[in-house]
Every structure is written in structure tokens, then in C-alpha cells.
Amino acid sequence: MPVVLGPNRYGKAETRLVRVTRDGGVHHLKDLNVSTALSGDMEDAHLTGDNSAVLPTDTQKNTVYAFARRHGVDQIEEFALLLARHHVGSQPPIRHARVEIEEYSWDRITPAGDPGDRRHSFVRSGAGVRTCVVHHDADGRTTVVSGLADLTVMNTTGSEFHGFARDEYTTLAPATDRILATAVTARWRHASPDPPPGGSYAKSHAEVRRCLLEAFAQTHSLSLQQTLYAMGRRALETRPEICEVRLALPNRHHFPVDLEPFGLDNPGEVFYAADRPYGLIEGAVLSEGAPGAGFAWD
Numbered sequence: 001m002p003v004v005l006g007p008n009r010y011g012k013a014e015t016r017l018v019r020v021t022r023d024g025g026v027h028h029l030k031d032l033n034v035s036t037a038l039s040g041d042m043e044d045a046h047l048t049g050d051n052s053a054v055l056p057t058d059t060q061k062n063t064v065y066a067f068a069r070r071h072g073v074d075q076i077e078e079f080a081l082l083l084a085r086h087h088v089g090s091q092p093p094i095r096h097a098r099v100e101i102e103e104y105s106w107d108r109i110t111p112a113g114d115p116g117d118r119r120h121s122f123v124r125s126g127a128g129v130r131t132c133v134v135h136h137d138a139d140g141r142t143t144v145v146s147g148l149a150d151l152t153v154m155n156t157t158g159s160e161f162h163g164f165a166r167d168e169y170t171t172l173a174p175a176t177d178r179i180l181a182t183a184v185t186a187r188w189r190h191a192s193p194d195p196p197p198g199g200s201y202a203k204s205h206a207e208v209r210r211c212l213l214e215a216f217a218q219t220h221s222l223s224l225q226q227t228l229y230a231m232g233r234r235a236l237e238t239r240p241e242i243c244e245v246r247l248a249l250p251n252r253h254h255f256p257v258d259l260e261p262f263g264l265d266n267p268g269e270v271f272y273a274a275d276r277p278y279g280l281i282e283g284a285v286l287s288e289g290a291p292g293a294g295f296a297w298d
Contacts, residue, residue, distance in 0.1 A: 011037035040095030053093035075201040080134035143296035147187035181252035232285025243290035251279035
């Protein structure tokens with residue numbers, strides 16, 4: 001049976017980078033996880049073992065560190081664009097680069113009563129992980145997807161779930177007041193590869209995050225699907241630089257504990273949090289007339 005080589009790419013996954021910028025006595029910290037993947041005219045490497053077109057993955061790792069020193073690290077989208085364009089432009093066989101970055105947040109520790117404060121001391125933030133994925137190819141096409149992950153949120157009321165389909169295996173009771181908790185993974189596609197209005201990916205990210213959180217808090221939810229749509233819609237209606245939002249919302253179930261065996265009532269105060277199994281709600285919300293995604297989500 002004849003066989004042919006299908007789509008392929010290779011790269012260096014999860015290069016850990018910590019960049020400290022020393023601004024006098026004040027230090028600024030960037031903590032990243034960088035993954036690069038390259039594709040192009042790589043057939044001979046697969047078919048005959050000829051590696052002449054293969055840029056080693058170790059070189060890709062070294063480029064991350066060298067660029068962090070040479071160019072610094074500000075916005076992860078800008079750093080990803082820099083790496084992607086470099087790889088496509090540096091080696092003729094490389095036709096496409098994909099760069100994915102996760103950024104872990106740290107907050108500065110400022111002890112009360114310390115006149116000099118700890119300008120080089122930090123504590124890991126629980127505000128979620130900032131993410132981006134950049135694609136760039138030899139034809140000059142570029143896409144930018146920003147996002148966040150592991151952003152844990154909860155509404156202790158204002159959530160219902162009833163009127164659902166039933167069959168012979170359904171045991172779930174309808175709920176008119178329940179805890180709604182989830183760990184948000186959100187990704188949003190920029191309508192243009194150009195920087196957002198004002199040139200600030202930081203402001204754009206902060207505003208989209210704010211929209212998602214406000215919609216979660218302000219939506220009286222009849223289902224997590226309804227909340228997902230409200231979150232994506234709020235971001236798209238508020239931020240014109242983005243055209244598509246994709247969300248994954250695991251339903252972190254909280255069940256009331258039966259305290260009757262102990263002679264106690266439980267008026268919606270004591271719950272146990274079940275980590276698995278869990279419902280997983282996923283969906284995309286697009287602006288009308290959004291440009292085609294191309295390879296943005298690959």
C-alpha cells in the first residue's frame with residue numbers, strides 16, 4: 001500500500017524562562033513557559049534521515065534565552081511574534097512557525113512598615129496564567145491569539161439548572177439555587193496581527209479579562225452554557241480588537257452535605273467540592289463578519 005508523509009512539525013516544548021530586569025534597586029520579573037514548533041520543507045528528514053533542513057530543537061531553546069537577553073521580555077504576544085518571525089526568516093526551509101507562551105504572574109511583596117520595602121521579593125500570584133499563541137508563515141500571514149487559564153471563579157448563588165432532558169438513567173435533581181464554580185480557560189483571536197489600539201497587549205488582556213469576570217458575576221445563570229455565551233459576548237462587544245473568543249469551563253460541582261444524621265440542618269451553608277467527574281462546557285463566540293481564522297487555532 002503506497003503511503004505519503006502527512007502534515008508535520010517539530011520544536012522545543014516548554015522552555016522555562018525567568019527574566020529579571022534590574023531597574024536600579026527595583027527588580028521586575030517575567031516567568032514564562034515557551035514552546036516553539038516549526039514546519040516547512042522537512043520531507044527528507046522523515047523519508048531519508050537527511051537533517052540538512054532541520055534547525056535543532058536545542059537551537060530553538062537557545063534562541064529563547066538569547067532573545068530574552070537581547071530584546072528583553074515585555075508583552076508575551078510581542079515576544080512570540082519576535083521569535084516566530086525570526087525562525088521563518090532565518091532558514092529558507094522553514095515555512096511556518098508556531099510559538100506558544102504561558103506567563104506565570106508574581107506579585108511584589110511590600111511588608112507594612114518597611115521603609116525600603118522588598119523591591120526584589122515576590123509571591124506567586126493566584127490570578128491565573130496568561131497565554132498566547134502566535135503563528136507566522138513565509139507568505140507573511142500572521143495570527144495572534146491571547147488568553148488565560150486556571151482562573152478559578154465562583155458564584156455562591158444566582159445559578160440554576162432545571163428543565164433538562166431526562167432518560168431512564170437520569171437521577172440529577174433540578175436545582176433552583178446552586179453554587180456555580182469553574183476554572184476558566186479562555187482564548188481570544190485578534191482581528192489583526194497589528195498591536196491593539198494604543199499598542200498595548202497588556203491593556204487589551206486586562207480589559208478582556210475584566211469583561212469575562214464581570215459577565216460571570218452579573219449573569220443569573222440557568223446553565224453554564226448560558227454563562228459561557230454571556231462571557232464571550234461581553235468581551236466581543238466591549239473590545240473591538242478581538243473577533244472570536246473560545247472558552248472551556250469545567251463545572252466544579254459543589255454538593256450540599258446531608259447533616260441530618262447529626263441532627264443538624266443545612267440551609268445551603270456546608271458543601272463538599274467534587275473534583276471528578278465534572279461537566280465540561282466548551283464553546284466559541286464570534287463577532288459577525290469576523291475574518292477567517294486561517295491557522296490561528298492550529
